[in-house]
Amino acid sequence: MTTINDIAKLAEVSRTTVSRALNNSGYVSEDARKRIMKIVEETGYMPSQSAKSLRTKRSGVIGIILPRLSTETSTRVVAGINEELAKEGFQILLTDTELDKQKEIDYIRLLKSRHVDGIILLATNVNEQLIKAIKDVEIPVLAIGQELPGVPSLVYDDYHAAADLTNMIIQKGHERVAFIGVTKEDPSVGGLREQAYRDKMEQSGLEVQESWVGEGDFSIESGYEQMKSILKRSKGNEPTALFAVTDRMAIGAMEYLKEQGYRIPEDMAVVGIGASAMSKYVTPSLTTIDYHNAEAGKKAAHLLMRKLKNEKIEEKFELTYRLISRNSV
Amino acid sequence: MTTINDIAKLAEVSRTTVSRALNNSGYVSEDARKRIMKIVEETGYMPSQSAKSLRTKRSGVIGIILPRLSTETSTRVVAGINEELAKEGFQILLTDTELDKQKEIDYIRLLKSRHVDGIILLATNVNEQLIKAIKDVEIPVLAIGQELPGVPSLVYDDYHAAADLTNMIIQKGHERVAFIGVTKEDPSVGGLREQAYRDKMEQSGLEVQESWVGEGDFSIESGYEQMKSILKRSKGNEPTALFAVTDRMAIGAMEYLKEQGYRIPEDMAVVGIGASAMSKYVTPSLTTIDYHNAEAGKKAAHLLMRKLKNEKIEEKFELTYRLISRNSV
DNA sequence: ATGCAATGTGTAATCGATTACATGTGAAAC
């Protein structure tokens, strides 16, 4: 392993000068600079980031905490973050909480010990300890997907997106709309989306039968199962449309409906949220909402970079969404 | 930021003893240990990884280099790697080459400067400089998906998987089988899979018309376009089946076929490779090959961990695959 | 001729950990 001292010796200067040449700080003569660069080229020398960050307290690494690595949403956000960070020469340190609340907190501390310059948190649940942990680390943290008090947050406009979808279903003439949600511990996906559904139904003078409402766990299978039990529960009083809060659950539900011989959308209209790649290629293609996840990631990275440069950034950003009308409604 | 010195002072011992207590090395009295642990708890102290790894030359971080972050294959592999590494307390430093050969090499060097303990490379192309770069870094590197000379590699059995698929199509009675591949710069996906297709066609006494063969770029759109031009080129001599080397291209092709009123599989059978989530939910569901990507990731992580413990590991591992017969054939 | 600013380089402290080595106990072995 070649170090800065080796380079200094070979170029016949002190390591101070080498450091200056490499970082473009202070004065270095053209002559010395050339000699140093030549040696650096030849040896393939790369400064030790550990030494560097021990001294400078910055690492060029951003930590990302996400709930599940293998979901399309996460991946797209990470891809967006990466694209933006790569421009500034930053790398990503990934951690996956597997939906475990405690890990969410542990990883914040762990990332700090690894001297990351900032943290982007794809939050799922919101609780006191999490907020406290974020306060304690003293490094910039940015949340995506949930609004965390006191933490700059990028949030999807879950309420209006879900409201738009519900209204759209109602406008198509449906009066009996079923709903598959997720746990309320996830305030955005579980809370806001259901609230919007219930509000819009009520505002249109429509009643929500509790037998039409199910709770899944984000998986395709849970969509399938929930659809099954909704239909079972509501015999003689069946809904004519389904609003599932994620594409995956919507697709699971469609699968069950197709098995049972329902025609979509004639017998049952279906909508989801997320604009998953799949949504475009299932039959019929699924009406859904595009949250522009990659854009969100880019925006998050960009904001974090600004924060690292000590620029003031706002506390809350609402992201845009787009309703994609396809053939399932 | 609390350091080991702060802890030492508070616990009224030297920092040596603190270090020993935390790392379970050397002798520490029960009394001192308790005092130290108590302070550590109270302060939430975490050792600086930069200092630690500067001194010990290990970081508890594994670097991953992948061609595209936003593909299902990559994500599954990374999820598998992460699952296994998390058990040992390792983190993942992610880099994305965006299919750029130079970046593949740059990142190897960069990861070294970040003191990663090992590198897992999801390789796409194979070339001299890459091999040389790997030799030069002196840290354990493990490749997935391509066989790199001199580098422990986990490889999918592309040849036999593609051979099985081709045979299966032929057994169903098809004699005119079209093919959508990718660039040969990717020896596994572009080279082996096509070779197997051509070999098996020949061994069955079937001729491959070059008008039936197209080259896409992994994207759904390219599958669509290639299918279009294959049909255009082979008017009057149309194939009755298509073998696309990835699910995404197969799905793109299906999309075009459906638009044109082809019935699948009656007018045209279609197969892909990859067992993407989508493949199960398109209509008709797609016959494909499951490469057990998450397993591959776990295995890779496991092997790398063994290598870090200086155990001998074999040079080459063949991964298993499974043909999933569905309704598109 | 003198002073001052700009330029160029080096010395040595520093970041926060680990660890080789030295030192000091008390108890058991001879």
Next chain:
DNA sequence: GTTTCACATGTAATCGATTACACATTGCAT
């Protein structure tokens, strides 16, 4: 009563960079 050894702790060097400070040289304005 000395030797030996296991246990416990501390001193100080070390990892590889950055950077405050000091010093030397040069050119230019006064």
